[in-house]
Structure formats: C-alpha cells, structure tokens
Amino acid sequence: MIKGIPVSPGIISGNCVVLKKEKIAINYKKISKCQVRDEINVFSYNKKKSVDQIKSIKNFLKKKKVDKEKIEIFEGHIMLIEDEEFERDVISCIQDEYYRSSTAVAKVIDRQISILRNVKDEYLKNRIIDFKDIRERIVKNIMKIPIIDLSTISKKIILIAEDLSPSDIVQSKTEKIIGLIMDKGNLNSHVSIIAKSLDIPTIVGTKHATKLIETNDHIILDSINNRIYRNPSQEKIEEVNKIKINHAIWKKELKKLKHFPAITLDNHKFSLQSNIRDNTEINLIEKSGSEGIGLYRTEFLFMNRSNPPTEEEQFQTYKEVAEIMNPRPVIIRTIDIGGDKFVPYINIPKEENPFLGLRAIRIIKNKEDIMLTQLRAILRATHFGNLKIMFPMVISLEEILHLKSQLSFIKNQLSRKNYIFREDIEIGIMIETPSAAIISRELAKEVDFFSIGTNDLTQYTLAVDRGNQSISYLYDPISPSVLRLIKKVIENAHQEGKEVSMCGELASDEFATIILVGMELDKFSMNSVSIPKIKKQIRRLRFQEAKEITEKILRLPSSKEIRNEIERFHKENDMHF
Numbered sequence: 092m093i094k095g096i097p098v099s100p101g102i103i104s105g106n107c108v109v110l111k112k113e114k115i116a117i118n119y120k121k122i123s124k125c126q127v128r129d130e131i132n133v134f135s136y137n138k139k140k141s142v143d144q145i146k147s148i149k150n151f152l153k154k155k156k157v158d159k160e161k162i163e164i165f166e167g168h169i170m171l172i173e174d175e176e177f178e179r180d181v182i183s184c185i186q187d188e189y190y191r192s193s194t195a196v197a198k199v200i201d202r203q204i205s206i207l208r209n210v211k212d213e214y215l216k217n218r219i220i221d222f223k224d225i226r227e228r229i230v231k232n233i234m235k236i237p238i239i240d241l242s243t244i245s246k247k248i249i250l251i252a253e254d255l256s257p258s259d260i261v262q263s264k265t266e267k268i269i270g271l272i273m274d275k276g277n278l279n280s281h282v283s284i285i286a287k288s289l290d291i292p293t294i295v296g297t298k299h300a301t302k303l304i305e306t307n308d309h310i311i312l313d314s315i316n317n318r319i320y321r322n323p324s325q326e327k328i329e330e331v332n333k334i335k336i337n338h339a340i341w342k343k344e345l346k347k348l349k350h351f352p353a354i355t356l357d358n359h360k361f362s363l364q365s366n367i368r369d370n371t372e373i374n375l376i377e378k379s380g381s382e383g384i385g386l387y388r389t390e391f392l393f394m395n396r397s398n399p400p401t402e403e404e405q406f407q408t409y410k411e412v413a414e415i416m417n418p419r420p421v422i423i424r425t426i427d428i429g430g431d432k433f434v435p436y437i438n439i440p441k442e443e444n445p446f447l448g449l450r451a452i453r454i455i456k457n458k459e460d461i462m463l464t465q466l467r468a469i470l471r472a473t474h475f476g477n478l479k480i481m482f483p484m485v486i487s488l489e490e491i492l493h494l495k496s497q498l499s500f501i502k503n504q505l506s507r508k509n510y511i512f513r514e515d516i517e518i519g520i521m522i523e524t525p526s527a528a529i530i531s532r533e534l535a536k537e538v539d540f541f542s543i544g545t546n547d548l549t550q551y552t553l554a555v556d557r558g559n560q561s562i563s564y565l566y567d568p569i570s571p572s573v574l575r576l577i578k579k580v581i582e583n584a585h586q587e588g589k590e591v592s593m594c595g596e597l598a599s600d601e602f603a604t605i606i607l608v609g610m611e612l613d614k615f616s617m618n619s620v621s622i623p624k625i626k627k628q629i630r631r632l633r634f635q636e637a638k639e640i641t642e643k644i645l646r647l648p649s650s651k652e653i654r655n656e657i658e659r660f661h662k663e664n665d666m667h668f
C-alpha cells in the first residue's frame with residue numbers, strides 16, 4: 092500500500108497511466124560509414140511519425156474548439172520539423188559527422204537553441220521552448236520512448252506522475268483524469284489546488300509511486316483514508332466500495348445546503364465565495380451556492396500560449412464573468428506568475444529562489460506593458476458588472492502607491508478615449524507576505540479590502556516551500572505564528588473599517604473554520620467544491636463560543652496544542668467530518 096499527502100477527497104478505481112519524466116541519454120558514439128543510410132532512414136521515418144502525432148493533437152484541439160493560439164503552437168512545431176534546412180542539417184550531421192539519427196537531431200536543435208539564447212528579439216527567444224518540444228518528441232520517437240500527450244487521452248485513467256506543472260494540468264484533458272497521484276507536490280502547491288477545484292481524488296507526495304506502479308495496473312485511490320492499492324484483491328475492492336458509497340451519501344447531503352446561508356447558530360452571517368482560474372469554472376459556482384468570486388487567478392489565462400492574451404481578449408473574458416455573476420462581486424487578481432507558475436514568453440530568467448524572485452506585481456518593473464494591458468481590460472469590463480481589482484504579493488506601501496498611480500494613469504487614458512468604466516472600482520490587496528501582515532494597519536488605509544493568502548503567508552512566515560514534499564511536515568498554517576498574523580491582519584483591517592476575506596486553502600479547511608469564525612473573518616473564498624462543507628461547519632458553530640475558543644487558542648504556544656484544543660471542541664460537540 093502506498094501513501095502520501097491526500098489533497099482532494101474521494102475514492103476511485105481504474106487503470107492507470109504512469110508518466111515518468113524520462114531522462115533522454117544522448118549517445119555521442121560515432122557510427123560507421125555503412126550505418127549512415129539506415130540512420131537517415133530512421134530519421135525520415137520518425138520525422139514523419141512526429142508530424143503525424145502533432146497533426147492528430149492539432150485536429151483534436153480543433154474539434155474541441157480550443158484557443159486558436161494553442162493550435163498555432165502545434166502548427167509552428169510542424170513547420171519547424173518540416174523545415175528543409177533542418178532536414179539538410181540533420182542528414183549532414185549523420186553522413187558527414189557520423190552521428191546516429193537521435194544524436195544528430197539533438198545536436199542540430201541544440202545549436203539552434205544556443206543561437207536563439209543570444210538574440211535580443213523577444214519573439215525569437217520565445218521559440219526556444221518550441222525547439223525543446225520538437226527535440227524531445229523526435230528523439231523519443233527514434234528511441235521508442237512512449238510519448239503521452241495529456242491533451243489527447245482517450246480513456247478514463249488514474250494519472251500517476253513524478254511531477255506536473257500547473258500548465259501541464261490545465262492543458263490536459265482533465266475530464267478523462269479520474270484520479271491523480273503525484274510523487275512530488277504538497278497540499279498547497281498549485282497543482283493540488285487545481286485538482287481540488289476539479290474535484291479529482293488526489294494524493295501527492297507519494298515519493299515512489301511512479302517506480303512501484305506500472306502503466307495499465309489496476310489502482311484503487313482512496314484519498315479519504317490516504318491509501319493507494321495496486322492490483323487489489325476482490326475483498327479489498329468490496330471493502331473500499333462501502334467507503335465510496337458513504338462518501339457519495341455525504342456529498343449528496345451537503346448539496347442540500349446550497350440555498351441556505353452560511354450563518355452560525357447565533358445568527359452571525361459569513362459570505363462564502365469561489366476561487367476560479369477561468370470562465371469555464373463559472374458553472375461550478377452556480378452549483379455550489381457561492382456568493383461571488385473571491386479570487387480569479389488570471390495568470391492561468393496567460394498559460395499554454397505563445398503570446399499574452401490581448402487587451403480585447405482579456406476584456407471579453409472579464410466582461411463575460413462580470414455579466415454572468417452580476418450583481419455578485421468578482422475579484423480579479425492581477426497576473427501572479429513566477430514561483431511555480433511559469434509563462435515561457437514572459438521570460439523570467441532562471442532564478443535560485445523563484446518564490447522569492449520575480450513574481451506577481453514585481454513584473455511591473457520589466458514587463459509593465461503586460462500589467463497595464465491587464466488593468467485596462469479589467470477597467471473596461473467594470474461597466475458590465477461588479478468587478479474589483481486585487482494585487483498579489485504586496486510587501487510595502489510604496490508598491491500600493493505605485494500601482495494606484497498606474498491605475499489612475501490608465502483611468503485617464505480610458506476617459507480620454509471615451510470608454511465607460513467604473514471610476515470608483517474597489518481595489519484590494521492580498522496579504523500573503525509577513526511584511527504586508529505586519530504593516531497591515533497602514534496598508535488598510537490605502538485599499539478597500541484585504542484577502543489573506545494563507546498558502547503563501549504560511550510559506551513565507553515559516554520559511555517552508557509550499558511545494559516541497561520533503562519538508563511538508565513543517566508546512567502548517569494552523570501554527571501559532573501564522574494564526575497570530577492572521578488575527579492581527581483582521582483586527583487592523585476592521586479598525587480601518589475594511590473587510591477581510593481569505594482566499595488561501597485554509598479557508599476551505601473545515602478543521603480551521605472555528606478559528607476563522609472566531610477571528611471574525613468576513614469572507615471565505617475557496618474552490619467551489621468545498622463551499623458546502625464549510626457552510627455546514629459554520630452552521631454548526633456558535634459565534635460567541637468560537638470567539639472564546641479562538642482567544643484561548645491564540646495564546647497557545649504550539650501547533651500541537653492548538654490542534655488538540657480544536658479536536659477536543661469538535662469531539663465534545665459531536666462535529667465529525
């Protein structure tokens with residue numbers, strides 16, 4: 092039995108696909124003259140095979156009516172492979188330098204990549220990623236290493252991977268992924284957050300699952316009890332089926348809460364809202380009984396493309412969500428790339444500490460146009476609904492003042508061009524760095540609202556990388572330091588008459604609900620799937636009692652004692668999950 096860190100609860104069984112990041116070992120040993128012809132044939136055969144594979148991905152995407160941009164990426168790959176000069180160079184590398192076909196392909200493309208690294212033109216530089224992709228595809232085909240394209244999976248599978256990036260997961264055919272197991276990752280890494288929002292049973296941090304499990308093995312993934320069974324016995328299947336049925340009943344019960352308010356037994360009301368990544372998630376919001384969008388992670392609109400979305404494209408996206416949700420609020424967070432969210436064309440140089448590097452609003456220094464275009468699109472869309480702007484990763488007052496002045500500049504620009512927009516759009520910031528939390532009283536004077544990002548606040552306060560599975564035991568938002576910071580932020584905002592939401596994962600942790608209620612958090616924003624369970628939890632609490640317990644908890648010196656205290660309360664009050 093394999094275990095890890097359960098992320099998204101559920102039980103699922105089925106066949107699996109194991110996705111390993113194979114290291115491709117290029118063999119530089121020379122061939123003999125008599126092997127030249129064969130190697131040229133191998134190259135030609137696999138060149139065609141690669142083009143055919145890409146064509147079928149392209150056709151599939153076309154049928155799915157995905158973004159033209161995405162299809163263009165694949166068209167570009169075909170052009171690069173079919174380029175006559177590329178073919179000539181590879182053949183000459185085989186017949187003149189006596190390299191085998193795979194080595195010749197790698198060498199020719201690597202030469203091209205090193206030329207591109209030195210060019211100034213950003214567009215050309217961005218082609219490096221395309222060259223890397225075709226290099227991998229042709230070489231793998233020559234070496235007969237299987238290529239799994241997540242965008243064209245045809246059967247329902249449990250996906251087992253060493254590691255996936257947020258962009259891998261959003262471009263995969265997620266409706267075919269019925270379960271996800273990842274050797275790396277942590278509870279609050281972005282892939283885990285996406286899996287939760289898609290309601291895919293998921294366990295991460297399994298360390299060796301990709302080594303212990305083979306593609307096509309039958310798997311039971313039980314992320315309620317943190318268990319993975321490989322080729323289970325009939326007895327095990329029946330045992331797990333019972334848990335599955337109970338889980339389904341529990342979910343059905345929760346659904347009934349959709350039309351009830353998130354109100355405590357002594358009538359204190361909270362607002363529950365949704366975190367989304369793109370407009371396709373709006374339908375989940377409608378099913379959950381959510382009161383608005385507390386966090387729109389717009390960076391996902393910038394992923395898996397070769398250029399940033401234009402002002403017009405973004406405007407249409409924000410307009411659509413504003414109209415559908417109106418009059419409910421929609422908080423649009425400006426692009427938060429960097430860290431583990433990578434957008435190739437933004438060209439963030441390789442960094443030693445990406446989470447402490449060029450991330451989120453910091454790109455305004457060298458990619459000002461991207462931020463300003465986004466702000467323009469958001470402002471224009473304010474005319475169609477209740478949009479608000481939120482800035483991530485703030486650490487200082489100067490940053491807010493600068494962003495506000497940029498916003499005023501854009502407002503003037505739009506007014507001059509006679510656009511209609513909301514002058515008085517509300518501006519908020521995420522409190523997700525200890526620095527922002529510590530100076531939150533001063534920051535609150537400058538903005539309309541706060542949203543606490545506990546995922547980053549925890550990582551930066553405890554100095555524990557949120558995605559690093561080997562130190563995941565240290566990552567605990569329910570620790571005295573993080574909780575005391577949260578309390579301070581809420582108090583400071585309230586003293587300035589401002590509302591505080593929480594959009595980090597702690598908001599969707601029913602174990603923590605009592606403390607958040609007790610700290611008088613105003614709004615909770617989370618993946619829509621979690622809304623009913625948090626509502627249920629709030630409806631079982633008494634506000635006054637939660638405040639008293641929270642006061643006591645905030646004086647406790649360790650996470651262990653805090654957890655014991657919460658557990659004791661839940662037991663005494665019969666609050667099982």
Ligand code: PEP
Binds near residue numbers: 284
């Ligand atoms: C957070 O840090 O808590 C947050 C909500 O932002 P993200 O997870 O996108 O970094």
Ligand code: MG
Binds near residue numbers: 483523544546547
């Ligand atoms: Mg964050």
